[in-house]
Amino acid sequence: MITGYNTDVRHGNRIFHVQTEDKGLANPRIETLIYVGGEILDSYRSSYEDLLASPPLSEGVVQSRMDEQHRAVIRDIKNGKYDLTPPDLLEQQAFNDRPLDQAILEFLQQEGDVDTLELVLDQALKPVFGSPFRLRVKARLCHSQGPVAGAEVSVKLVSSLKKATSLVSGRTDAEGLFAGEVQLPPSQPGQCAIVVSCTSEQGFDEVKAAVVA
Incomplete structure (x- = not known):
């Protein structure tokens, strides 16, 4: 194989x-x-x-x-095969069912006109069922590379067959860093992955890695 x-x-x-x-x-x-x-x-x-x-x-x-x-x-x-919305409706729907400031930020992010948040790992995720691993990530701005302090970090175990499970969460420090230990269960049904997400006023980003047995 x-x-x-x-x-x-x-x-x-x-x-x-x-x-x-x-x-x-x-x-x-x-x-x-x-x-x-x-x-x-x-x-x-x-x-x-x-x-x-x-x-x-x-x-x-x-x-x-x-x-x-x-x-x-x-x-x-x-090329847009899995786009949910036709391009000519993106701007119109950007202002539906969301706060105005959030809608404006997301629209500008798509246009590339703002310095948005990005999540960076110090090493590639290689999660294995039944094994703990240390997680260390940094939240920073994608263009200026400045740290994003106080960003909310969440680590979840997601599966194609059951509801997502929260594993660890917290906020980044003054340097934009977050570290924690993640303990995975012995097994989980379906296709599984670890999702690390980060949210702040500067935007949202996430990284994902499949879990192996």
Whole structure:
């Protein structure tokens, strides 16, 4: 089985998590799952059974197909395949059912005219069921790189089959830093991921990583 790909793709005001993996020789399939908010939005599956007809199987060829499929899904997302709202209605709906100042901020964020919050990890998330891990993140402004103090940080375990579970939460210090220890349960049904989100007056950002058994 070949190591897969995990990519977070920001498009509009949503973050898509794209996960591509090889299912192995017993089930020669390449599977790509698209998550939004911890739930599976769509999936793609392709077979490489044709490669088994001419052994030995080249891992490089399988890896190339995985890469191509992963990139194709990311292109679909960036091209608007999963957009919820037609472009000509975005501005109109930006001012529906939300406070005016929030609507204005989100609209400016989409236009790239404000220095918005971004969440940065000191190391990649590699959560494993039944194992604790230390989390250290920094909230900063994406253009000026200045720290964002007092931002609310939340870490949740999300699943495709059950309600999300809060694991740890808190606020960033004067340097924009937040650290904590996360304890994962021994197991959880469905496709699971850790979602680290950060909220402040400067905006919202989140990062996500699939949990492995």
